[in-house]
Amino acid sequence: MAHATFNTGEIIAVIGDNAAQDSHRAGYNGVWDFRHRTSTRNLFVPAYAGLNLEHIFNGETEFADGDTFFEPRRTPMTFTKLNEQQAVLHQPATPNFHVESTTRFTLRAPWYLDLDFHCTSHQHVHERGWFGCFWASYINGPADKSLYFPGGWRDGESMWMQLCTQAHDDESTVLAHSDNFKLTWQEGSRDALFKNFSRMRYAKPMYYGIIEDLVYILMFKPGTGIRLTHSPSGGGFNKAFNTTNPAWDWQFIVPDYDVMKEYRYQARAVLRPRCSRAEILAEYEKWAAH
DSSP states (O other), X not given: OOEEEEEETTEEEEEEOSSOBTTBOTTOOEEEEEEETTOSSOSBOTTSOBSEEEEEEOSSSTTSOHHHHTHHHHSOOXXXXXXXXXXXXXXXXXXXXXXXXXXXXXXXXXXXXXXXXXXXXXXSXXXXXXXXXXXXXXXXXXXXOOEEEEEESSTTOOEEEEEOOSSTTSSOEXXXXXXXXXXXXXXXXOOOGGGOEEEEEESSSEEEEEETTEEEEEEEOSSSOEEEEEESSTTOEETTXXXXXXXXXXXXXXXXXXXXXXXXXXXXXXXXXXXXXXXXXXXXXXXXXX
């Protein structure tokens, strides 16, 4: 079984590995389909996926070729349905980066999809002392491509910010106020979303976006090396809506790794009817406190 459908509370999700299935294209592991019971369409571009583990990078070898750049998409992984609310994706140590990963997905009523990610580097191959993992979510033709998050331009600011980059790779990544770890890259390497940085900083590791009459919120437990990322067109052109499919992405940075040490973060995706910003913050505060 490469995928399964889960129905809990007011949400439905199809979770699967990186194999092709009917119109779903190979490589796009994670959440193939995500809907609220009032949705008229998949939140994610149907041929692709959301919460999709796309890249591993270390400043040295990620741009060698397509198989390396998209190593989590190209290396086989195993899907396991645990019960009616839970599934696991496991990928053995990959051929170039030698990173093993496990992702547990858990649906919770009424509209929550939790993600628990663990990874381990099996070899001393990250010459700059760090590595990162990158996830893509290709959103299905929203009228508003923006991400909204609490933050600011100066330390300590926590006002509502709006990020809608003008082009792919244009000031695409938002760091936390406290994130001063500087990644370095092999000279002459190609451009990428994770190499370009916004002047804005976030105060809380979360963002939300709007599609139809729903709000999609993605939030992370504090202090886990998360960077928020946006592209206005990463999911290609959407013929049905005559617009581009934005990418609402994120990264997990391990700044000083040890071999055979496990690294982890926890995230929660929320798909619920539109609500006030106070309610969105309340969703985050309640979850982050536990």
